[in-house]
Amino acid sequence: AQSVTQLDSQVPVFEEAPVELRCNYSSSVSVYLFWYVQYPNQGLQLLLKYLSGSTLVESINGFEAEFNKSQTSFHLRKPSVHISDTAEYFCAVSNPGGSYIPTFGRGTSLIVHP
């Protein structure tokens, strides 16, 4: 069985400040890791994913996440946030040998203040 823990339900920050959204997972086998973003009144969108190779993955809008196997973490970071980054962020994990249906965390609400 696998599980995902997002340690913060809500993260308020000021515009242009750095942010880190924390994600820890548990799995007895190797994992694939994902971050999804859900903007207000929209469906979830894939932000970035780690499948293999480089442990640092980046999105097109400045977010990055690093797979840390020893700490079983996949934290999401951005050095300078914008108002438009206000959204719900979900971390998810799946297993290469399984059905690939991801297990999602409870989500972190990122609130960017001007």
Place this chain on the structure above:
Amino acid sequence: GAGVSQSPSNKVTEKGKDVELRCDPISGHTALYWYRQSLGQGLEFLIYFQGNSAPDKSGLPSDRFSAERTGGSVSTLTIQRTQQEDSAVYLCASSLGQGVSYEQYFGPGTRLTVT
């Protein structure tokens, strides 16, 4: 092109009534997924289809829940004798195939409120 659409966007129903939720996937997507998002909870997997068959129904919470897919396209999630704990946002997603290399594209969801 058109994304995944779901209808209705909002549904309020009385306890004990049946409801049908509809999902129109992206054209050509063979895999379709249903999830449930309850307040303060993550996404809970319900069922997935490959074509018209459902290889994995493990997430359906009770026999009041059922789903079908016809013509390899539209899917309907039916909840019979709704209960208040069924109140949630029901999300549908589709992908070109079934596997981690195929990105899931999500619809905006149907918000179900059982009074």
